[in-house]
Amino acid sequence: MAIITINSANIDREHICCAIGNDKANQARALTKKDWMRERFKDGLVFKRLNERGKVFIE
Numbered sequence: 001m002a003i004i005t006i007n008s009a010n011i012d013r014e015h016i017c018c019a020i021g022n023d024k025a026n027q028a029r030a031l032t033k034k035d036w037m038r039e040r041f042k043d044g045l046v047f048k049r050l051n052e053r054g055k056v057f058i059e
Contacts, residue, residue, distance in 0.1 A: 002051040008041045016049070 006014045011034055037047060 003048050004051050006037070006047045006049065008038060011037060011041075014049075016047070 004014065006016060016030060016033060016037070037045060
């Protein structure tokens with residue numbers, strides 16, 4: 001089990017949908033969330049997720 005820190009360098013390839021859902025209806029929400037996160041990283045946002053199946057994240 002590993003904790004992954006998602007940041008501006010890896011957000012395009014990392015999965016954040018554990019926080020939102022990964023079905024077709026939620027894909028737009030995930031993209032919107034990633035756009036929001038990119039801006040917040042500049043303010044010091046830290047987003048970590050567990051590399052396990054389930055909804056485990058720290059924001």
